[in-house]
Amino acid sequence: xxxxxxxxKFQVLKTGQSMTLQCAQDMNHNSMYWYRQDPxxxxxxxxxxxxxxxxxxGEVPNGYNVSRLNKREFSLRLExxxxxxxxxxxxxxxxLSGTSTDTQYFGPGTRLTVx
Amino acid sequence: xQQGEExxxxxxxxxxxxxxxxxxxxxxxxxxxxxxxxxxxxxxxLILIRSNEREKHSGRLRVTLDTSKKSxxxxxxxxxxxxxxxxxxxxxxxxxxxxxxxxxxxxxxxP
Numbered sequence: 126x127x128x129x130x131x132x133x134k135f136q137v138l139k140t141g142q143s144m145t146l147q148c149a150q151d152m153n154h155n156s157m158y159w160y161r162q163d164p165x166x167x168x169x170x171x172x173x174x175x176x177x178x179x180x181x182x183g184e185v186p187n188g189y190n191v192s193r194l195n196k197r198e199f200s201l202r203l204e205x206x207x208x209x210x211x212x213x214x215x216x217x218x219x220x221l222s223g224t225s226t227d228t229q230y231f232g233p234g235t236r237l238t239v240x
Numbered sequence: 241x242q243q244g245e246e247x248x249x250x251x252x253x254x255x256x257x258x259x260x261x262x263x264x265x266x267x268x269x270x271x272x273x274x275x276x277x278x279x280x281x282x283x284x285x286l287i288l289i290r291s292n293e294r295e296k297h298s299g300r301l302r303v304t305l306d307t308s309k310k311s312x313x314x315x316x317x318x319x320x321x322x323x324x325x326x327x328x329x330x331x332x333x334x335x336x337x338x339x340x341x342x343x344x345x346x347x348x349x350x351p
Contacts, residue, residue, distance in 0.1 A: 129282075158338070167328055167341040168283070175336075183338065215282055221336055227271060229330075229339060231282030 127151055129232035131216050137238045138206045146201040146235050148216030156219040157199040158229065159183075159191060161212040168215060174199055206239045213237070246329060246345040254350050259316040261345040263329030264309075270335045272305060272312050277326045277344070286314075286327075319349045 132147045150157065155176045160168040160183075170183030174193040188210060190202045203210060216232040247262045263272070271290045275283040289296045289305045289312065296303045302315040316323055326346045330339040 160341075165343075167343045170338060170340075173338055184340075217283075227273070227288055227332065227335075228285045229273075229275075229283070231284070233282050234280075 129216055129218055129230050131214075131232035131235050133235060134233065135236045137240065138203075139240050140207060142206050142239075143202065143204050144206065144237075145203075146214055146216075146237075147198070148200065148232060149198045150216075150218040150230070151197065152218060152220065152230065153196070154218035154220050154230075155196070156221065157193065158217040158219065159189075159199070159201045160215045160217065161185065161210075162215060162234075163212050171201065171214075203237075206237075208239045211237060211239045246327070246342045248345060249343070250346045250348070252348045252350065253319055255319060255321055257319055259319050259323070259347050259349070261314050261327055261347070263312045263314070263342055265312075265329075265331050265342075266310065267333060268307075269331045269333055270337070271332045272303075273330045273332070273339065274301075274303060274312075274314050275328045275330060275341075277328065279325070283328065316347075319347075321349050321351045323347060324349045 129150045158173040159171040162168050169185050172191040174180045177196045180191050192200045214235045217229040219229045245264050273288045274286045277283045287298045289303050300317045305312045326344045328341050328344045330341045
């Protein structure tokens with residue numbers, strides 16, 4: 126099992142450019158999440174997908190869109206990148222089993238710089 | 241806004257010492273989780289404690305939860321250099337709801 130994979134690992138964009146961050150998980154999890162982490166801070170939720178076919182806004186959704194392509198894949202799109210979107214982006218998937226299990230598994234992250 | 245706030249923000253100890261960090265939160269929760277993040281890596285789940293539990297152990301980790309004070313603590317005993325990382329608490333308000341992360345505690349364990 127590869128767990129949660131993200132591509133690319135690094136990206137530099139100019140202001141106004143667009144790009145899509147890809148995320149895939151092979152653990153058959155229903156829920157997937159996109160977070161951003163700014164220097165010295167915790168994670169802030171951008172968007173999440175509780176199950177295939179559904180997406181919901183998190184704490185900081187402005188400037189982003191998402192697509193839950195299928196159960197495995199959840200992509201994050203920046204339509205017009207801004208310097209304020211310079212951050213490290215993490216994708217996660219979550220296993221929930223009644224009341225006994227609740228764990229998020231994280232990908233390695235994408236370091237994005239917007240000039 | 242962040243539900244959990246960790247204290248201290250940074251901690252430096254010698255190998256073999258214990259490390260204690262605290263997390264405070266604002267609203268009632270279903271469970272609280274602790275994660276570790278090594279530099280430049282994703283987060284790794286350490287332990288989960290439910291609102292009806294007061295203490296849990298996992299190896300060298302001990303977590304307590306005081307719902308009356310809306311706080312939790314993570315104790316790492318007999319620390320090792322490999323424990324150097326940032327540690328985050330995350331709260332879940334209701335079963336199945338999303339996690340809300342705190343700002344983290346950076347722990348440096350000196351050999």
